[in-house]
Amino acid sequence: MPASTSTIPTLELNDGNTIPQLGFGVFQIPPADTARAVGLALEGGYRHIDTAEMYGNEKEVGEAVRASGLDRADVYVTSKLNNGFHRPDDARKAFDGTLAALGFDYVDLFLIHWPLPTLYEGDFVSTWRTLEEFKADGRARSIGVSNFQITHLERLAAETDTVPAVNQIEAHPYFQNDEVRTHGEERGIATEAWSPIAQGEVLGDPVIGAIADEVGRTPAQVVLRWHIQRNSIVFPKSTTPARIEENIRLFDFELDAGQAAKIDALDRGEAGRHGPHPDSFAYVPRAR
Numbered sequence: 001m002p003a004s005t006s007t008i009p010t011l012e013l014n015d016g017n018t019i020p021q022l023g024f025g026v027f028q029i030p031p032a033d034t035a036r037a038v039g040l041a042l043e044g045g046y047r048h049i050d051t052a053e054m055y056g057n058e059k060e061v062g063e064a065v066r067a068s069g070l071d072r073a074d075v076y077v078t079s080k081l082n083n084g085f086h087r088p089d090d091a092r093k094a095f096d097g098t099l100a101a102l103g104f105d106y107v108d109l110f111l112i113h114w115p116l117p118t119l120y121e122g123d124f125v126s127t128w129r130t131l132e133e134f135k136a137d138g139r140a141r142s143i144g145v146s147n148f149q150i151t152h153l154e155r156l157a158a159e160t161d162t163v164p165a166v167n168q169i170e171a172h173p174y175f176q177n178d179e180v181r182t183h184g185e186e187r188g189i190a191t192e193a194w195s196p197i198a199q200g201e202v203l204g205d206p207v208i209g210a211i212a213d214e215v216g217r218t219p220a221q222v223v224l225r226w227h228i229q230r231n232s233i234v235f236p237k238s239t240t241p242a243r244i245e246e247n248i249r250l251f252d253f254e255l256d257a258g259q260a261a262k263i264d265a266l267d268r269g270e271a272g273r274h275g276p277h278p279d280s281f282a283y284v285p286r287a288r
């Protein structure tokens with residue numbers, strides 16, 4: 001039986017909009033498989049989809065939302081500006097392209113995917129000002145950033161008027177990214193944790209396995225629940241029907257303080273980081 005959508009909590013963002021705290025991520029889902037996976041997720045009760053121009057599957061996400069029969073307003077959709085389009089005119093064209101690919105007249109949330117401080121003369125500020133235009137014209141209900149370090153956030157705070165609604169960053173038990181998360185919390189920037197189960201790497205950890213036994217849940221549910229209790233937003237990716245269903249069942253159990261503290265203690269700091277470092281990442285994919 002699908003989990004009731006009413007069981008998924010929403011968080012209020014700093015612009016007054018709300019976001020479902022659990023969603024469904026589509027990174028590395030090939031376009032041909034995306035509509036089926038997103039369709040299963042929507043059928044199973046997910047109401048928040050996280051995509052990006054870089055993932056190459058915005059079109060299929062839009063198709064799945066339409067095929068679901070749900071009202072557009074009942075599904076929260078995020079996309080992201082690809083790395084080749086940081087200059088304002090390029091960002092405007094890319095955002096038009098994202099809306100056209102999705103087949104929507106707005107997205108709920110639009111993010112700068114990476115800060116790219118070594119490209120574009122380090123100017124992500126003009127890019128951010130361009131996203132402010134999309135918010136002002138209503139085509140992005142909320143705007144935010146992804147992979148921004150504290151220095152990047154401080155620069156936006158000093159030079160622009162809008163505080164990002166979210167910062168989407170790598171975070172999981174082995175790389176908890178707490179300084180960036182806490183910095184955001186203190187400034188009203190919600191944290192979205194990407195690769196929340198470290199693409200599966202943390203699921204064999206004996207500490208997590210022992211807690212899973214204690215609470216009668218799976219390791220993935222324990223880790224996702226830990227994120228929820230840290231007030232992070234998560235959108236685990238899966239193309240496996242049973243896992244899509246498993247990953248939404250997080251709201252009828254809790255970790256106690258001792259169990260959460262044991263997961264906190266698994267942090268490996270920088271050594272636990274999986275993805276690229278935002279200070280040096282400079283990958284620019286080919287234009288579509």
Ligand SMILES: NC(=O)c1ccc[n+]([C@@H]2O[C@H](COP(=O)([O-])OP(=O)(O)OC[C@H]3O[C@@H](n4cnc5c(N)ncnc54)[C@H](OP(=O)(O)O)[C@@H]3O)[C@@H](O)[C@H]2O)c1
Nearest residue numbers: 025026027050194195196197198199220236237238239240
């Ligand atoms: N902003 C960024 O730079 C950035 C970077 C990376 C990711 N993201 C976002 O974050 C989302 C999630 O991150 P992610 O896709 O990297 O990794 P993830 O959600 O941590 O892990 C996905 C992997 O775990 C497996 N899995 C899922 N649920 C499972 C379960 N219950 N038990 C066992 N294995 C399970 C999946 O396998 P199967 O599919 O085979 O089931 C897949 O291989 C992405 O889809 C994307 O939306 C953003």
